[in-house]
Amino acid sequence: MPVSLYASPPGVLFPRGSPQEWGQAARQPPGLLPAQCRAFSNNKILVELDTSSGVATMKFKSPPVNSLSLDFLTEFCISLEKLENDRACRGLIITSAVPRVFSSGLDINEMCGKSREHYAEFWRAVQEMWIRLYSSNMVTVAAINGSSPAGGCLIALTCDYRIMVENPKYIIGLNEAQLGIVAPFWFKDTFVKAVGHRVAERSLQLGLLHSVPEAHRIGLVDEVVPEEKLQEKAAAVVAQWLALPDHARQLTKSMMRKAVLDHMLAHREEDIQNFVNFISKDSIQKSLSMYMEMLKKKKS
């Protein structure tokens, strides 16, 4: 799928196919949703599409912390593809249904004590999630209603716009260095595009997790709002972006993102091999185990 992106007309990254069959996946009993609203869900994600506005809301619902497991990433990509192929959908708001956490990033259990084949499969799924979201034709807004470290931060960064809830407990950033691991080049590229090289270099080297005001100051998030205003603000932002002609906005988005996407696609297999070799090292496995221990101790 990703490689075939470049068979599309210039700038149109995801050719729209025929609308997907939504009915099969719908979980809501008829009558509970307004007529202009369609919904589908799986174990990890709930999606509601308001066909009158053309805006879907995707809610992560994988407690305790919406960690990005292989299952989660697969469901995420399937949901995204359904929306991308639905002509009624032009905008997407991504948020969390789990209190206080947007996403805790990649599921560390997927990177500990598994086979090289598993690591390769997992990493391909992480790449796929990023490729699909980064190249989406939809207007994408992250409504960040909780902490969002590492891979969670990447999802937010991959959207067109980020709005975060003001809360002194919430943090966001690429903290991989704190785990003894390294954010791959395309995490780094996405981060640099948002905050600039100098801020990114310091933040990545130190594995910083930024408070909400700090994230706003460095441009990691575009806006900060009280919790009760988040949904309304996200809807207003999507509406503002959708007011422009789709083709002009999409071509501009594609032009702005093409170099980073091309770089990743050209090095995709190499990146998987690098990840597998890196994560399989005894020293890295030890670091991750210690980090998981630390998380558990912090809890008790």
Ligand SMILES: CCC/C=C/C(=O)SCCNC(=O)CCNC(=O)[C@H](O)C(C)(C)COP(=O)([O-])OP(=O)([O-])OC[C@H]1O[C@@H](n2cnc3c(N)ncnc32)[C@H](O)[C@@H]1OP(=O)([O-])[O-]
């Ligand atoms: C090259 C590779 C690039 C890597 C990219 C990444 O994304 S690397 C990822 C980098 N990510 C991070 O560094 C984030 C680490 N996580 C955190 O900082 C916090 O969990 C929090 C701030 C997200 C939420 O705080 P909170 O007080 O609300 O929640 P809590 O802390 O009490 O945790 C509840 C349970 O969830 C568990 N668990 C948590 N995260 C993960 C995970 N990613 N995975 C698996 N499990 C995870 C935790 O162990 C605990 O399990 P238990 O004991 O119930 O069996």
